[in-house]
Structures are given as structure tokens and as C-alpha cells.
Amino acid sequence: MTVDAARRRTIWQIALLAAGFVVLVAISVASILLVSKTREDSSWVVHTVEVENQISTVLLEVRRAESATRGHLLTLQQQYLDEYDAAVAKVAPAINKLAAITTDNAVQIENSKRLREVVDARLATLARSIDLAKQNNIPRATALQSDANRATTNQVADVANAMRAEEDRLFQIRTATADRSQLLAAIVTTSGSALVLLLAGISIYLIRQSANAREKAEQQLRDNNANLESTVETRTADLREANEEIQRFAYIVSHDLRSPLVNIMGFTSELEELRTDIFSRIARYSRAAATELSLPVPVGESDPGEAPELQAEDKQLSQDFSEALGFIKSSIGKMDRLITAILNLTREGRRDFHPVPIETRELIETIISSVAHQASESNTQIRVEPLPNIVSDRLALEQIFSNLIDNALKYLTPGIPGDIQIKGRYKLGFAVFEVTDNGRGIDPKDHKRIFDLFRRAGIQDRQGQGIGLAHVRALVRRMGGTINVTSELHKGSTFTVTLPTQWNFGTQGKVE
Amino acid sequence: MSLPVKIVMIEDDEGHARLIERNIRRSGVNNEIIPFTNGTDAVKYLFGSDGSGVNHKDQALLILLDLNLPDMTGIDILKRIKENEHLKYAPVVVLTTTDDEQEIRRCYELGCNVYITKPVNYDNFAHAIRQLGLFFSVIKVSPVQP
Numbered sequence: 001m002t003v004d005a006a007r008r009r010t011i012w013q014i015a016l017l018a019a020g021f022v023v024l025v026a027i028s029v030a031s032i033l034l035v036s037k038t039r040e041d042s043s044w045v046v047h048t049v050e051v052e053n054q055i056s057t058v059l060l061e062v063r064r065a066e067s068a069t070r071g072h073l074l075t076l077q078q079q080y081l082d083e084y085d086a087a088v089a090k091v092a093p094a095i096n097k098l099a100a101i102t103t104d105n106a107v108q109i110e111n112s113k114r115l116r117e118v119v120d121a122r123l124a125t126l127a128r129s130i131d132l133a134k135q136n137n138i139p140r141a142t143a144l145q146s147d148a149n150r151a152t153t154n155q156v157a158d159v160a161n162a163m164r165a166e167e168d169r170l171f172q173i174r175t176a177t178a179d180r181s182q183l184l185a186a187i188v189t190t191s192g193s194a195l196v197l198l199l200a201g202i203s204i205y206l207i208r209q210s211a212n213a214r215e216k217a218e219q220q221l222r223d224n225n226a227n228l229e230s231t232v233e234t235r236t237a238d239l240r241e242a243n244e245e246i247q248r249f250a251y252i253v254s255h256d257l258r259s260p261l262v263n264i265m266g267f268t269s270e271l272e273e274l275r276t277d278i279f280s281r282i283a284r285y286s287r288a289a290a291t292e293l294s295l296p297v298p299v300g301e302s303d304p305g306e307a308p309e310l311q312a313e314d315k316q317l318s319q320d321f322s323e324a325l326g327f328i329k330s331s332i333g334k335m336d337r338l339i340t341a342i343l344n345l346t347r348e349g350r351r352d353f354h355p356v357p358i359e360t361r362e363l364i365e366t367i368i369s370s371v372a373h374q375a376s377e378s379n380t381q382i383r384v385e386p387l388p389n390i391v392s393d394r395l396a397l398e399q400i401f402s403n404l405i406d407n408a409l410k411y412l413t414p415g416i417p418g419d420i421q422i423k424g425r426y427k428l429g430f431a432v433f434e435v436t437d438n439g440r441g442i443d444p445k446d447h448k449r450i451f452d453l454f455r456r457a458g459i460q461d462r463q464g465q466g467i468g469l470a471h472v473r474a475l476v477r478r479m480g481g482t483i484n485v486t487s488e489l490h491k492g493s494t495f496t497v498t499l500p501t502q503w504n505f506g507t508q509g510k511v512e
Numbered sequence: 513m514s515l516p517v518k519i520v521m522i523e524d525d526e527g528h529a530r531l532i533e534r535n536i537r538r539s540g541v542n543n544e545i546i547p548f549t550n551g552t553d554a555v556k557y558l559f560g561s562d563g564s565g566v567n568h569k570d571q572a573l574l575i576l577l578d579l580n581l582p583d584m585t586g587i588d589i590l591k592r593i594k595e596n597e598h599l600k601y602a603p604v605v606v607l608t609t610t611d612d613e614q615e616i617r618r619c620y621e622l623g624c625n626v627y628i629t630k631p632v633n634y635d636n637f638a639h640a641i642r643q644l645g646l647f648f649s650v651i652k653v654s655p656v657q658p
Contacts, residue, residue: 255580332632
């Protein structure tokens with residue numbers, strides 16, 4: 001699975017979570033709003049009921065006043081008069097309250113105003129009847145009552161009915177509104193919950209998919225690791241085989257090259273012998289010819305033990321002959337040395353390492369004591385600083401450092417006291433050694449070359465085959481390390497050798 | 513009465529053979545030298561057609577052997593010589609370019625009497641062969657026992 005897909009999935013998950021959160025918040029807010037709306041609507045419903053109640057109260061009090069008045073007119077008892085007063089006293093506050101609670105509706109304001117008027121009118125007729133009764137004009141009062149009764153009572157009833165009707169209408173509207181609010185709240189809550197559940201479901205699905213993908217990736221990783229290990233092993237084996245092949249090849253080639261060389265050298269030497277014979281014969285013949293032509297040779301003058309003198313021309317020939325043979329022989333010598341060097345290198349490459357813990361400083365001091373004579377001759381000081389100890393092959397280390405120290409001593413600047421310093425330190429599981437000199441230095445363009453076989457740099461005034469550093473590099477590489485040089489002409493050189501502190505059989509070869 | 517010692521030279525390089533012969537002669541050894549340039553002919557001569565080596569029953573032999581032969585390795589020949597009841601008393605001188613320590617050890621293990629590496633330097637080569645010639649002139653070679 002690709003990184004892109006994984007990233008997309010992560011973004012999706014975050015988006016889903018965010019969406020879920022937003023939905024939750026929205027549901028909460030909507031619920032709160034709807035609940036308060038519902039409560040408000042309910043309170044309006046209650047309010048309607050209250051208004052109807054109040055209308056009834058007003059009407060009740062008016063009726064009480066009427067019946068008290070009627071009672072008084074019939075009996076003229078003080079008891080009814082008191083009741084009338086009490087009822088009248090309650091009417092006004094009841095109407096006021098009604099007016100107060102119906103301020104929300106223009107129609108009802110108007111209605112309550114009219115109610116007040118008709119109730120006031122009704123009460124006024126009642127009051128007049130009471131007054132007439134007090135003046136003992138009972139028939140008149142009764143007549144007034146029955147006259148007025150019809151008109152005002154009907155008016156009161158009409159207005160009250162109108163108000164009730166209005167309130168009923170409002171009640172219906174409000175109930176509907178309240179129901180709607182409640183339904184809405186229920187719908188919002190339910191659908192919100194469903195949405196949240198859906199999101200949660202999708203999230204779970206995505207997470208499971210993600211987990212599956214991770215599981216798969218981990219499996220893949222494990223497989224890859226296993227594969228990698230076996231691949232590395234195979235490659236290492238291949239490399240080792242190839243390397244051994246090359247070593248065998250070099251070994252055989254150098255051997256087979258040697259055989260003809262023995263012949264060339266042998267017969268060249270035979271030719272040299274022949275040359276001596278030939279030229280002494282030429283000398284004898286030419287002298288014999290000379291003596292025949294001129295004076296006879298005096299007896300006793302010829303000395304068979306002594307080589308006869310050659311003529312100038314023949315002498316030149318003999319010298320040319322010698323020169324040619326000399327070149328041939330020196331070339332063969334050189335070739336022999338090169339072949340021997342290759343042989344030694346391949347033999348070194350075939351040698352098995354024997355890793356042991358090594359006191360590096362002690363090892364280097366042993367090397368230094370073996371070159372002490374050369375050092376004192378060139379007035380050179382060799383300083384060794386504390387060095388990290390490592391587990392490695394003793395012989396290989398000796399060869400590496402004695403080559404480097406030999407080189408440092410060999411290529412000093414003439415006339416300047418030498419100063420060779422050997423330093424070391426640990427670095428991430430490796431030991432880093434530095435061999436620094438103040439010698440003639442190496443041109444940066446030659447830094448790569450000097451590690452190649454048979455290649456040398458700078459003035460060729462010292463004996464050497466160009467093998468030492470090639471050998472050192474081969475050894476360091478075989479031991480799993482690296483070697484570098486930093487140098488400038490006339491400013492000395494520093495060779496840095498990095499070697500593993502612990503022996504690793506996987507990469508550095510097996511132990512016997 | 514035993515016959516004079518014969519020198520069997522098994523050397524594939526004719527140049528080497530010539531140089532060896534010359535230097536042996538120079539050291540004053542005049543024994544017959546029988547040269548072979550390949551392993552097959554040498555084996556045929558040494559062991560005869562029946563492979564028993566009975567032809568050399570009364571013959572004192574000295575064998576000069578090169579290890580790098582075109583058709584077989586000298587070590588095989590050395591092994592057969594030292595395993596043969598008629599030839600095992602014959603001194604074998606291994607004369608070769610190989611100077612591998614393991615090779616040398618193996619030859620001595622198999623019963624080689626002298627192992628000489630051919631030096632490229634001719635003076636050394638000539639010297640080594642002349643020394644060998646002197647060695648030949650003084651060595652007592654036992655004829656093959658009946």
C-alpha cells in the first residue's frame with residue numbers, strides 16, 4: 001500500500017472525527033434551543049389556560065354580584081349586600097389581572113378593554129338597583145334589574161365568549177407549535193444520534209482497515225527483512241566466491257608467467273656466455289689475420305690465459321651486445337619482482353585471519369623499536385599517543401602499521417628532522433588510527449593512485465615496487481575497515497585507518 | 513651387477529629441460545638423462561604397459577619431477593612412484609616454480625626426497641642445478657630390490 005493512500009486514510013479519519021464532533025455539538029445546541037423553545041411554547045399553552053381561567057373568574061365574580069343583588073332585592077337582607085360588596089371588590093382586580101396577562105395579543109387587549117366596559121356598565125346597573133333598594137323603591141329596582149339584565153348580561157357573555165374564542169384559537173395554534181417543536185427536537189435528536197452512529201461506524205471501519213493495512217505492512221516488513229538477510233547472505237557468498245576466483249586466477253597466472261621467465265633469463269645468461277666465447281674467437285681470428293698480413297708474431301708473445309684484445313669496431317659490437325643483454329636482464333628482474341609481489345599479495349589474500357584482543361599501543365611500539373635504527377639515522381622522533389585496543393588479526397595489524405610507519409620514515413623531507421605521530425580514538429564501534437608525518441607530502445591528484453598496485457607518486461628517489469599501500473588497503477578492506485589519506489605537497493601526510501573494534505565473522509571472515 | 517644410474521627428467525618446458533641438462537652436465541655428471549615433456553609418456557616409461565614398474569627391477573633411477581605438467585599434476589606421479597614397490601626406492605627431486613608452502617609440505621609428505629624451487633635469477637638457477645648435480649654425483653642410489 002502506498003504512502004499516499006495511508007495519508008489519505010489518516011486525513012479521512014481526522015475529518016470523520018471532526019465531523020462527528022461538529023454533529024455532536026450541533027445536536028447539543030439544537031437540542032438546547034429546541035428544549036427552550038418547547039418550554040416557551042408550553043408556557044404559552046399554560047398561559048392560554050390561565051387567561052381562560054381568569055375570564056371565568058371575572059365572570060364568576062360578576063355573577064356573584066348579580067346573584068347577591070338579586071338576593072338583596074328579594075330579601076333586603078344585609079347578608080346579600082355584604083356579599084355584593086365583596087364580589088364587586090374582587091371584580092376590578094380580576095379584570096386588571098386579565099388585562100395584564102392579555103397584553104401579548106392586540107385582539108385580547110381590545111377585548112379586555114371592552115370586557116372592562118361591559119362589566120363596568122353591568123356593575124353600574126347593579127349599583128343603581130342597590131341604591132334604589134336602599135331608597136325602598138323595590139319594584140323599580142327589580143324592573144331595572146330585569147331590563148338591564150338582558151342587555152348587559154348578554155354583552156358580558158358575548159365579550160367573554162369572544163375572548164374565550166380568541167384564546168381557544170391561540171390555544172390551538174400554540175399547542176400545534178409546541179407539538180411541532182417537540183417533534184422537531186425528537187427528529188433532530190434521533191437523526192443526530194443516527195448520524196453520529198453512522199460516523200462512528202465509518203470510523204471503526206476505517207480504523208479496522210487501517211489496522212489491517214498495518215498488519216499487512218508489518219508482515220511485508222518481516223518478509224522483506226528475512227528476504228534481505230538471505231539476499232545479503234547470498235550476495236556475500238557470491239562476492240566471496242568471486243574474490244576467491246580472482247585470487248586463484250592471480251595465483252595461477254603469476255605462476256605460469258614465471259615459467260617462461262626462467263627460460264628467458266636462463267637463455268639470456270647462456271647468450272652472455274656465448275657472447276664471451278664468440279668475441280674471444282673473433283679477437284683471435286682478427287689478430288691471426290693481422291699477423292699474417294704484417295709481421296709474424298714473436299714467439300712467446302701470445303698468452304693463451306689472457307683475453308685477446310679486440311679491434312675498435314668489434315669492441316663496439318661487444319658493448320652493444322652487452323647493453324642489450326643488460327636491458328633484457330634488468331627487465332626480467334623487474335618482472336620477476338612484480339610477479340613475486342602479486343604472488344605475495346594473493347597469498348596474503350588467501351590467509352585466514354585469527355582475531356585476538358590486541359594492545360594496539362604495545363604492537364605499535366614493537367614496530368617502532370624495529371625501525372629505531374632508521375629513525376635515529378634520519379633524526380626522526382616517533383610519538384605514540386594512547387590508542388584504542390581492538391580485537392583483530394595481529395599479523396595484519398602489524399603489516400598495516402609497519403607499512404605506514406616505514407612509508408613515513410622513507411619519504412621524509414631531507415634535511416628536516418622527522419616527526420611522526422600516531423594517534424587513535426573510538427568512534428561508533430570503530431577505532432580510528434592516524435599516522436601523521438611532516439614529510440614531503442603527496443600531491444592531492446595522487447591520493448587515489450598511491451593505493452593502487454605498482455603505482456607510486458612524487459620523486460622516485462627511493463627503492464620500492466608500489467606495493468605497500470595496495471597491500472595495506474587490501475588488508476584494511478578485508479578486515480571491514482577503510483583507509484584514507486589527507487596530504488599536501490611539502491606539508492606532510494596523515495593516513496587514517498578505521499577498523500572495527502570488535503571482530504565480525506559475518507563480514508570479516510571465519511575463524512578456524 | 514647393477515646398471516649405471518639413469519636420470520629421468522619429467523619437465524614439460526623444453527627450455528627448462530635444456531637448461532637443467534646443461535647445468536647438470538657442467539657439474540660433471542655424465543649419467544644418461546631421459547627427458548619427458550608430459551606426464552603420460554613418463555608414466556608409461558616408469559610403470560611399463562602393465563603399470564607394475566617391473567621393467568626397472570634392477571635399474572637405479574633418479575627422478576627429476578616438475579609439478580606443473582600439461583596432462584597431470586606431478587603430485588600424482590610422485591604418489592604413484594612412492595606407492596610402487598619397484599620404484600619407491602628411487603630418489604625423487606621435485607623441481608618446480610611453485611613455492612607454495614602447502615604444496616611443499618604435501619610433496620614431502622608423499623615421500624619426495626628433495627624439493628627445489630626454480631629461481632628466475634639464472635645465476636641462482638644454475639647454481640642450484642649444479643649443486644644438485646654434485647648431489648647426484650655423491651648420492652648412492654639403491655637399485656630396485658628384487
